[in-house]
Amino acid sequence: MQNVFPGEVFANTADFDTGIRQLLPRYDEMLEVITRCLPSTSRRILELGCGTSELSLKILNQCPHAQVIALDYSPRMLQFAQEKITAAGYQQRWTGIQADFGDWANNPESLDIGSEFDACVSSLAIHHLQDEMKLKLFERIAASLTQEGCFWNADPTLPESPALAEVYKAAREEWAVQQGISLTEIRAKRGASSTQGYSSQDQLASLDAHLQMLSKAGFQTVAVPWKYYGLAVFGGWL
Numbered sequence: 001m002q003n004v005f006p007g008e009v010f011a012n013t014a015d016f017d018t019g020i021r022q023l024l025p026r027y028d029e030m031l032e033v034i035t036r037c038l039p040s041t042s043r044r045i046l047e048l049g050c051g052t053s054e055l056s057l058k059i060l061n062q063c064p065h066a067q068v069i070a071l072d073y074s075p076r077m078l079q080f081a082q083e084k085i086t087a088a089g090y091q092q093r094w095t096g097i098q099a100d101f102g103d104w105a106n107n108p109e110s111l112d113i114g115s116e117f118d119a120c121v122s123s124l125a126i127h128h129l130q131d132e133m134k135l136k137l138f139e140r141i142a143a144s145l146t147q148e149g150c151f152w153n154a155d156p157t158l159p160e161s162p163a164l165a166e167v168y169k170a171a172r173e174e175w176a177v178q179q180g181i182s183l184t185e186i187r188a189k190r191g192a193s194s195t196q197g198y199s200s201q202d203q204l205a206s207l208d209a210h211l212q213m214l215s216k217a218g219f220q221t222v223a224v225p226w227k228y229y230g231l232a233v234f235g236g237w238l
């Protein structure tokens with residue numbers, strides 16, 4: 001099996017955009033919730049773990065004045081993202097940077113991206129960090145936002161009980177079948193991943209633990225604008 005970084009998911013990067021929509025229920029809706037939570041006047045937006053740029057593209061469509069600084073540590077994902085951004089004509093408003101956001105959390109000087117972001121966003125990436133690093137990252141994000149800044153993250157969360165873990169699993173199976181494929185068939189396209197930098201395979205935390213970390217990091221208002229079985233969009237404002 002081809003080795004990939006945690007979060008790249010598929011052995012072949014070109015399979016990501018279709019595969020993730022089969023693997024996860026309501027992927028587009030989840031990303032759209034993030035874009036709706038952003039002020040449309042946002043000018044500087046930081047994205048962590050941009051992957052193939054699906055969230056970036058939605059944001060660039062929704063926020064006409066925004067410049068997106070997009071971090072990802074995978075050169076394959078960044079290259080794929082850059083091609084899509086260029087094809088969509090957004091190359092002047094999007095900068096892809098190859099970096100580990102765990103490094104940035106620990107040592108902000110290592111990355112010359114500045115601060116004063118109107119918003120920070122992320123989807124399906126931060127759950128690869130251990131909880132201690134999630135908190136550090138949330139603190140770094142809080143320190144990098146303007147006074148009115150907001151942060152929105154979409155991620156899988158730890159099921160609240162074993163019974164609910166079964167319910168969430170069944171919902172994903174059913175979703176895949178509705179897409180005309182089984183989870184086993186989708187999973188056959190996955191790559192094998194081990195630890196890379198600060199990320200490893202899923203390091204899920206409960207939704208409650210995430211909200212507590214956000215408060216501890218300095219977010220005054222924390223919210224969960226969307227939850228669908230084990231997936232959630234959560235974040236807030238300083």
Ligand SMILES: C[S@@+](CC[C@H](N)C(=O)[O-])C[C@H]1O[C@@H](n2cnc3c(N)ncnc32)[C@H](O)[C@@H]1O
Nearest residue numbers: 007049050051072073074100101123124125199
């Ligand atoms: C599942 S993909 C999600 C991509 C995109 N946000 C989306 O929702 O389609 C996760 C991405 O996070 C990146 N990633 C994971 N851990 C990272 C880290 N520590 N630093 C930078 N990028 C990371 C992976 O390379 C991958 O592109």
